[in-house]
Amino acid sequence: MASISLRNIVKRYGHGPKANQVIHGVNAEIHDGEFVVIVGPSGCGKSTLLRMVAGLEEISGGEIAIGSRVVNQLEPAERDIAMVFQNYALYPHMSVFDNMAYGLKIAKVPKDEIKTRVDKAAKILELGHLLERKPRELSGGQRQRVAMGRAIVRQPQVFLFDEPLSNLDAKLRAQTRLEIQKLHRELGITSLFVTHDQVEAMTLAQRMIVMNGGNMEQFGTPEEVYHRPASTFVASFIGAPPMNLLQQAPGGKPGQTLGIRPEHLDVVASEGWELHVDTVELLGAERLIYARLGDEPLIVRVEEGASAPLPGSTLRVRPREDRLHWFDASTGKRL
Ligand SMILES: Nc1ncnc2c1ncn2[C@@H]1O[C@H](COP(=O)(O)OP(=O)(O)O)[C@@H](O)[C@H]1O
Numbered sequence: 001m002a003s004i005s006l007r008n009i010v011k012r013y014g015h016g017p018k019a020n021q022v023i024h025g026v027n028a029e030i031h032d033g034e035f036v037v038i039v040g041p042s043g044c045g046k047s048t049l050l051r052m053v054a055g056l057e058e059i060s061g062g063e064i065a066i067g068s069r070v071v072n073q074l075e076p077a078e079r080d081i082a083m084v085f086q087n088y089a090l091y092p093h094m095s096v097f098d099n100m101a102y103g104l105k106i107a108k109v110p111k112d113e114i115k116t117r118v119d120k121a122a123k124i125l126e127l128g129h130l131l132e133r134k135p136r137e138l139s140g141g142q143r144q145r146v147a148m149g150r151a152i153v154r155q156p157q158v159f160l161f162d163e164p165l166s167n168l169d170a171k172l173r174a175q176t177r178l179e180i181q182k183l184h185r186e187l188g189i190t191s192l193f194v195t196h197d198q199v200e201a202m203t204l205a206q207r208m209i210v211m212n213g214g215n216m217e218q219f220g221t222p223e224e225v226y227h228r229p230a231s232t233f234v235a236s237f238i239g240a241p242p243m244n245l246l247q248q249a250p251g252g253k254p255g256q257t258l259g260i261r262p263e264h265l266d267v268v269a270s271e272g273w274e275l276h277v278d279t280v281e282l283l284g285a286e287r288l289i290y291a292r293l294g295d296e297p298l299i300v301r302v303e304e305g306a307s308a309p310l311p312g313s314t315l316r317v318r319p320r321e322d323r324l325h326w327f328d329a330s331t332g333k334r335l
């Protein structure tokens, strides 16, 4: 196993005046055995960053080390990593066993060693009874497990995942998420996992890197990112519905943006802020009240048992003092 160091990583596509810089100096130390999620909207550079760690993209600036080895100049095969993609492209004419064994055969690993490793991976992934099947005889979730098996048998120092669950339906995605967690508990292999889905990030990550436009906005545990977002971008990207961001909050200071999460506004009978209610949504265990404070939109989250205000009515809420977040209005950074 190994740590991963990203030191001032820069990526430009193309050369000369037409070059397009898409990663602007990312620094992060991923510990040995840690499960780190890279999360951010589409196009922010997640795959590019992961592919540079894998050796599938050249690094334009900075240094990547896996363990104590700087890998900038190493071929993917020399980096001791295994990657699982969204499109896991199994060989259709090969059995599950052969799909998992293929890379090891190419690497001339002895036959009984291959069998031992495939059997062990199949056991962990509960694929033991499917080893003779062809990919077309498997469900989507089983195929994705074979793709993970193919990575496990390599016994790499590092796992790299690029949105591996995106092709699965919601239920299977949640289930496979649990399997990946279990896999990480059992094998303890340093993992970098890319997703655009903040729920997936929050549930899988030991720590997460939040990316925005080629910059790292924050690197922290899910708790830190949720409770102490480093910027208005992180505040609105993590958490659904997002944190309310107000420019003209009562008691606010000029040049500061106030952030307050929808669940940290208590409905009160008098005083507090007076809101105008636009619509109310029932989401099973809770209701979302879409309202306005002056002309700024605001969402309030209440339990489903609480009475629902009527659209067009007014509602009073009090923000919890210890849950207020202040950001610099011009830079968006936390104050
Ligand atoms: N091969 C490429 N050539 C030129 N630009 C690219 C290439 N791959 C990605 N990009 C650009 O780099 C940026 C980051 O892309 P990517 O890393 O794929 O984002 P993400 O995985 O977060 O969706 C995007 O603006 C994308 O258009």
Ligand SMILES: [Mg+2]
Binding pocket: 046, 047, 048
């Ligand atoms: Mg991507």
